[in-house]
Amino acid sequence: MTKSPNQPFRSQSSSPLSHESKGTPPSGGVPLLVAEGICKTFGEHRANDDISLRLAAGEILCLLGENGAGKTTLMNILFGHYVADAGTITVAGQPLPPGSTQAALRAGIGMVHQHFTLAGGLTVLENVVLGTQSLWSLRDVRANARVRLQTLMNDVGLRVDLDALVDTLPVGQRQRVEILKVLYRQARVLILDEPTAILSPQECDGLFTTLRALAARGLAVILISHKLEDVMRISDRIAVLRDGRLVGEVAAAKAKRDDLVRMMIGRSLTQVSKGTSEGNDQDTGEPVLVLRKVSVRKGRDRLCDVSVSVRQGEILGIAGISGNGQSLLADVIYGLVRPDQGEVRLYGEAISSTQQVIDAGVGRICEDRLGTGMIAGMSVAENAASTRRRIPPFARWGWYIDNRAVRARAQDYQQQFDVRCRHIGQPIAELSGGNIQKLILARELADQPRFILAHQPSRGLDAGAIAFVHECLIQARKQGAGILLMSEDLDELLALSDQVAVIFEGTLSAPLARDEATVSRLGLLMIGHADEIENEKIEKKSKRHAH
């Protein structure tokens, strides 16, 4: 290697990866990145417990584990966000100084965070060069950068319009910008945190092709994920974390799904998915929620002519890539946003306010647990009472809050739904995501609502908590509730729903019955290719005719 890793930005090399292919061979030989005995504790919680990893150039390693297994902590240590309590990291034989993202960048470690770190008002080009230049330098690096980026994009096959404002790009493109940013800084190790969470199946394929191409050029890739299918498809090697410990490493080619699951959660999980929605023949329940030609615009979100009806005893799934109007649809049903046109009827009555929706008895499991579902600064007990604060048992005479009753009810919730907290006076924000979700379920399902709106009910939860959420929903449906389930996780939708509709840019497709809804068909609808599905149908028909 001719260039010092300390000065990657000054390099004039046409391709930032070229020195790699000249240097360490793509596989075997000296490992590029070595982490030895990494430990990190937060309070009494051992987030990382003696983890050692090796990564060779040209290899795609996947870190698999449930939420809270310590994947992100480990990556944050590699990238210098956290300082490990013990352990060392070496990159290409050089020790990495701990706790400095600058040092990590200089050593060639680049990270694409789950939540992007892009400046929306700047162009792609500006985002890429942002931070690569000294504040005191007066030279404009953009012309230079443009040339380098063009060659880089040609070499690896990533296409983005360099002059587009980041705000105007779809999520998949933004992810490419993030990857370009890392490559531009001549990364030798690319870390991606949950990269597939926000992509449609087709976009995932694109990402995987790119990653393969990059690996072939000598880049080492670490992928953090809890999606088994993705992991098994893309990686060379899979490292499984559980409770902060490295419980196993397997070559992806030899990995079996069941083994991975067992390693991940420490026991085998009886499949929640299939056979859960049996016995739903009484499909002629009363409609509990009806939307007729609802149109509304709010900021950049919009809904156009959305009509949908949810009946008692059915689960209607809504698939879609996030940002296509799901949140707005939920807000309309919560009574937070008035539609510009059209009508919303809940149990046959028009919606006038959020309080009316709550009082009518609706289970609302919202997308953002701590930001919307719960009042972050308040205690577990206060949050248990927050939506029904004006009525008994929580309030007397309509205005005096009976703290004893609040605590008693909160304790009931805590026991029935196994909410783990030190005491019910504990601030809700200190609880883990799964426990917050359990408290939400307890609060929202306590009075057996006839309609439930579940928006991303299992996002970010571990397998055990997801199973619990699904059980609650299935149980509620058995008792006759109508459920609108919005999710970006197709497996979840297909496992639970009786029908699935797809939302794309504010328009809702007609619902597909579950046997018609395949991943590929939903995937096409999710990126707005409704016509191709029509073609597919016609093809099928003609084939049938041919037979």
Place this chain on the structure above:
Amino acid sequence: MRIEKRPHVSILWLVSAPLLASLAALILSAALIIWAGQSPLRAYQELVLAALGSRGGLAETLSYATPLIFTGLAAAIAFRAKFWNIGGEGQLYIGACAATALGTGILTAPPVILIPLLFIAGALAGGILLVIPVILKTALRVDEVVTTLLLNFIVLLVVSFLIEGPWRDPMALGWPQAAPIIDEGVLPKLLDRTRLHIGFLVAVGCAVISWFVMQRTVWGFEIRAVGLAATAAAFAGMRVTRVVVIAALISGAMAGMAGVSEVAGLKGYMTLDLSPGFGYTGIAVAMLAGLHLLAVVPAAIFLSAVYVGADSMSRTLDIPTYLADVLVALSVLAILVCTVFARYRLRFS
């Protein structure tokens, strides 16, 4: 270097932080006292004795604390709802105007009726003054820090016009002051030969009542929820705008009562120097109290003791009076810094 949240915050540390901070402020101010050529120990002894050591001193401290309790409550209630009311000073003066308008002879009634009436009028006036910034904020998203702050100066100019013009007392030998409050409207004294009046009890009563409302009623719950997380509050069915309006009106009412208590209890008539910035000091009181409505009372008494004591200290020891301001400013800063460090810690890397 970065700031991290402490995983566990011990109650002991939270309680002792303000005390440690006051100590730190005293030590820092000691440097200035030494510079002024006096012994800090003697100075502080003088300060404590003057503020708390005698019947007269204690009464003075409590009567100075009275408007601070009102304005402290005004700031704390508004801040709880994330409505940044910086206009306590203006609301205080408008409250005093209301008391002057009704209490200088237009109405005659026995004190049992007239005094509560004056407080209600002052509260209404203070609340109504905040209607303008509230409407601007909720309808047009105009920042209330700017509007409430600037209203202070408008109110002062209006007061200046009133007491130099239509309300000027012809008996005042040309001084710009309004007619005195009639005897039935003057707040009775709590202690003979001191300035302490029942306004102090009204202030403490307001603190207790507003604490009860904040902690135990649906309205208080909604105010706290909206202040902590407006989106989540809306999701829980609360009408965020309405809650903010209510909190703002209560806040204005508290500051308005401070004006009533000063005019009808202490001065007896309206002047332009009715308040040496009680409205602004109320913000410091509220911050010291950590926005806890009961803690506003000790916080106000603490600051008042420092002011009263430092005033006397500077007179007897012949050191500059502004040391009192320095001492108050330092203790507020030190306490705020300490409470932050009780919850967060610095990490050097």
